[in-house]
Amino acid sequence: MARALTRPPRKNPVLRTRLPTLPPGARSRVALGLTAAAAEGRFALQACRDCGAIQYPPREACHACLSGRLAWTPQDGAGELLAETTLHHSNDLFFRERLPWRLGLVGLDAGPTVVAHLHGDCAPAPARVRVTARLDRAGQAVLVALPEQETPNMADDKQLRELTCDPKFRKILVTDGKTAVGQALVRQLAAAGADLIWVGYAEPWKRFPGFDELAALPQVSLLPLDVTDSRNVRELAAEIGGKVDILVNNAEHHRTYGIANRAGVEDARAEMDVNYFGLLRLAQAFGPAMRARGADGQASAVAWVNLLSIYALANFPPHGTFSASKAAARSLAQCLRAEMRPAGVRVIDVFPGPIDDEWNQLLPPPKLSPAALAQAVVRALQDGVEEVYPGDVAQEWLARWRENPKALERELAQ
Amino acid sequence: MGARQGYAGVAVAAPVTVPYVRYSVRSAHWFLARALAGLIERAGLRKRDIDGLAVSSFTLAPDTAIGLTQHLGVSPRWLDHIPLGGASGVVALRRAARAVQAGDAEIVACLAGDTNHVDSFRLTLANFSQFARDAVYPYGAGGPNASFAFLTAHYMRAFGATREDFGKLCVAQRANALDYPHALFKQPLSLEQYLGARPIAAPLHLFDCVMPCAGAEAFLVLSEARSRALGLPYARLLGAIERHNAFATDPVQLRGGWAMDRDDLYAQAGVGPGDIDFVQTYDDYPVITVMQLEDLGFCAKGEGPAFVRRHTFTRDGSFPLNTSGGQLSVGQAGAAGGFLGLVEALRQLTGEAGPRALARAEIGLASGFGMINFDRGLASGAAILARAH
Numbered sequence: 001m002a003r004a005l006t007r008p009p010r011k012n013p014v015l016r017t018r019l020p021t022l023p024p025g026a027r028s029r030v031a032l033g034l035t036a037a038a039a040e041g042r043f044a045l046q047a048c049r050d051c052g053a054i055q056y057p058p059r060e061a062c063h064a065c066l067s068g069r070l071a072w073t074p075q076d077g078a079g080e081l082l083a084e085t086t087l088h089h090s091n092d093l094f095f096r097e098r099l100p101w102r103l104g105l106v107g108l109d110a111g112p113t114v115v116a117h118l119h120g121d122c123a124p125a126p127a128r129v130r131v132t133a134r135l136d137r138a139g140q141a142v143l144v145a146l147p148e149q150e151t152p153n154m155a156d157d158k159q160l161r162e163l164t165c166d167p168k169f170r171k172i173l174v175t176d177g178k179t180a181v182g183q184a185l186v187r188q189l190a191a192a193g194a195d196l197i198w199v200g201y202a203e204p205w206k207r208f209p210g211f212d213e214l215a216a217l218p219q220v221s222l223l224p225l226d227v228t229d230s231r232n233v234r235e236l237a238a239e240i241g242g243k244v245d246i247l248v249n250n251a252e253h254h255r256t257y258g259i260a261n262r263a264g265v266e267d268a269r270a271e272m273d274v275n276y277f278g279l280l281r282l283a284q285a286f287g288p289a290m291r292a293r294g295a296d297g298q299a300s301a302v303a304w305v306n307l308l309s310i311y312a313l314a315n316f317p318p319h320g321t322f323s324a325s326k327a328a329a330r331s332l333a334q335c336l337r338a339e340m341r342p343a344g345v346r347v348i349d350v351f352p353g354p355i356d357d358e359w360n361q362l363l364p365p366p367k368l369s370p371a372a373l374a375q376a377v378v379r380a381l382q383d384g385v386e387e388v389y390p391g392d393v394a395q396e397w398l399a400r401w402r403e404n405p406k407a408l409e410r411e412l413a414q
Numbered sequence: 415m416g417a418r419q420g421y422a423g424v425a426v427a428a429p430v431t432v433p434y435v436r437y438s439v440r441s442a443h444w445f446l447a448r449a450l451a452g453l454i455e456r457a458g459l460r461k462r463d464i465d466g467l468a469v470s471s472f473t474l475a476p477d478t479a480i481g482l483t484q485h486l487g488v489s490p491r492w493l494d495h496i497p498l499g500g501a502s503g504v505v506a507l508r509r510a511a512r513a514v515q516a517g518d519a520e521i522v523a524c525l526a527g528d529t530n531h532v533d534s535f536r537l538t539l540a541n542f543s544q545f546a547r548d549a550v551y552p553y554g555a556g557g558p559n560a561s562f563a564f565l566t567a568h569y570m571r572a573f574g575a576t577r578e579d580f581g582k583l584c585v586a587q588r589a590n591a592l593d594y595p596h597a598l599f600k601q602p603l604s605l606e607q608y609l610g611a612r613p614i615a616a617p618l619h620l621f622d623c624v625m626p627c628a629g630a631e632a633f634l635v636l637s638e639a640r641s642r643a644l645g646l647p648y649a650r651l652l653g654a655i656e657r658h659n660a661f662a663t664d665p666v667q668l669r670g671g672w673a674m675d676r677d678d679l680y681a682q683a684g685v686g687p688g689d690i691d692f693v694q695t696y697d698d699y700p701v702i703t704v705m706q707l708e709d710l711g712f713c714a715k716g717e718g719p720a721f722v723r724r725h726t727f728t729r730d731g732s733f734p735l736n737t738s739g740g741q742l743s744v745g746q747a748g749a750a751g752g753f754l755g756l757v758e759a760l761r762q763l764t765g766e767a768g769p770r771a772l773a774r775a776e777i778g779l780a781s782g783f784g785m786i787n788f789d790r791g792l793a794s795g796a797a798i799l800a801r802a803h
Contacts, residue, residue: 024547025552026540027547027548027552028544028547031548031549056549057544057545057549058548063662082564082666083565083567084564084567085563085564085567085615085617085618086613087554087559088612089559089614089615090555091535092536092551095554101554103560103564105568105666107665113665113666114549115549115550115560115564115788115789117553125568136552140552142553
């Protein structure tokens with residue numbers, strides 16, 4: 001059984017911080033289909049549309065009937081552990097620093113045999129396991145065999161923790177504690193075992209509702225942070241940047257205008273200043289230190305979370321300028337992801353549908369509660385995914401957008 | 415399917431080894447050039463007499479056999495590049511034999527060689543195949559260690575093999591290697607040392623794993639008449655098989671392509687397993703030797719452990735195996751590992767084995783196995799050779 005993780009000792013500032021190394025990240029283009037699904041927390045393999053045969057490793061043609069029509073199809077991952085090994089030697093730096101390392105050969109019930117990372121709680125072969133896909137520190141999908149049933153401390157397994165961004169014992173910055181979403185995030189991150197949570201608030205001369213409840217949490221430290229103030233962001237990074245393991249950027253400015261029903265650019269500029277430039281300021285100030293701490297012991301820098309919006313995918317005209325600012329932030333997050341990848345720091349984008357707050361008052365339900373959104377963020381960290389679409393509205397928009405983006409554009413313009 | 419034509423009239427001659435080194439600053443071209451020069455010298459030929467060339471190498475990239483023709487200044491009328499690793503020796507022999515029989519070439523030089531720089535093995539592993547890059551290398555072992563650890567663990571569980579069984583093969587081969595001048599391992603190995611070695615990928619320990627090195631092996635394929643005219647001792651090719659991606663639906667490899675084609679092999683050769691005086695298996699890990707002994711009919715599937723316990727595998731013993739020490743004691747010079755057993759078989763059959771000469775060496779079998787593309791070896795082959803009288 002996996003040993004429960006204990007709080008890491010304080011870092012000795014004299015010792016050298018190990019530089020991050022990554023597992024091998026090269027993949028063929030077709031294999032990136034596995035990564036695309038794993039980035040959303042799904043395990044999918046190619047299934048032949050003509051004969052149904054399941055394929056692995058990823059292929060360009062069906063191994064059974066040579067059809068070229070292979071579709072990525074969700075899998076339950078049930079299978080049998082056929083053989084296992086424990087590596088005591090590796091030519092690869094990343095694994096060399098983490099030996100011993102357990103691997104399994106698993107025969108999936110669906111057909112293929114796969115090589116997978118093997119969770120420490122899996123019984124010796126032959127044993128039933130369930131295989132799933134996770135992103136590794138290189139940001140590429142790998143398969144991991146888990147015990148069929150949940151075990152105590154399962155998430156604390158040394159190998160699994162290399163594939164996740166679990167908040168447990170990590171130090172987290174939440175950039176805006178003033179909103180209901182921010183407060184729900186802080187509470188749920190604390191409940192998930194965060195070691196320390198810095199919570200920003202933009203107007204330090206005002207006590208916002210909920211301030212005292214937040215301040216009463218033992219993990220929480222409230223700090224003035226206005227993401228539109230470059231100097232403020234830089235100074236905060238100088239103070240705590242070297243310790244932030246997870247940054248959750250939930251600072252958001254939201255107004256409900258399109259183009260014609262509002263004169264001037266002030267509101268749109270304010271949205272861009274928080275939603276887009278705010279992300280850019282934070283990334284420039286906090287990114288370098290996080291990149292340097294990608295392998296800093298058991299609680300290394302591990303993730304950056306952006307609160308975006310499902311409107312980032314396709315413009316919702318009644319919230320037109322807000323949609324545009326979130327689309328800009330989504331694009332910048334892709335840049336940030338590329339720049340954080342060499343350090344193994346995951347960039348997680350959260351795309352909620354309308355949140356049940358003041359600025360979505362006129363939208364019909366279902367609306368996403370701040371608690372549900374916060375839960376989705378914690379889950380995304382624990383699963384180590386890259387994209388989350390929490391709630392029914394986001395899921396439906398995503399499906400419509402994937403199926404036909406032009407159709408969605410017309411439908412949103414009704 | 416009709417019976418295959420035999421290999422009548424084909425001679426295999428001039429076993430050549432370019433001495434192995436652990437690391438080299440030379441390129442694969444250097445080792446292959448030395449191998450070709452060795453063949454020419456051994457056979458008393460001029461370079462232009464070589465009109466067929468077969469080349470196997472992992473580290474020749476970006477070149478292949480065609481680039482090597484210009485590099486070495488040869489102009490063959492028959493050329494083959496055989497990227498089949500441990501099966502490349504048998505496959506080169508089969509193809510060259512047909513070329514000679516058909517008259518497409520008179521004298522085919524079969525070369526295999528690789529260099530080994532300090533970091534080249536890791537780079538070879540990283541780019542070994544698309545499946546390996548997508549589905550094995552990202553998991554940390556990269557190379558064949560983890561794959562053979564799975565096969566070994568599974569075989570041990572399925573048939574009750576023990577570490578002592580595999581150790582017995584490794585220890586016997588080391589004893590065989592002590593009389594082989596090109597072996598990189600020159601110290602005796604005891605079973606205690608084998609069992610006490612550090613783990614590499616459980617259940618594999620240090621002496622279960624082949625050591626990468628640099629070197630080359632080569633031989634000539636020509637007609638018996640030409641070989642006699644040159645005064646070259648030679649062996650006759652009685653039969654040969656190859657098979658690729660056999661038993662693809664087996665969830666884990668317990669058998670190789672030999673099991674599919676061995677009846678054909680023995681029928682073509684006109685001999686049975688009981689007529690074989692010695693066997694050279696492909697032995698990058700001992701488990702695959704045991705599978706070859708089973709699949710080539712020396713014992714039934716699953717009886718490998720009992721077979722191992724029954725024989726000595728030394729040259730003076732009951733079942734001479736890998737009489738030059740095999741790759742486990744000589745070293746694995748990349749694709750040359752797929753030639754090592756054939757070249758040693760030739761030495762035994764042409765009276766060139768020196769102190770390693772077996773008391774009886776009339777018919778020998780050499781087998782090959784290669785290309786762990788994903789979870790198993792895909793290529794297998796075997797050849798039965800006989801002393802020419």
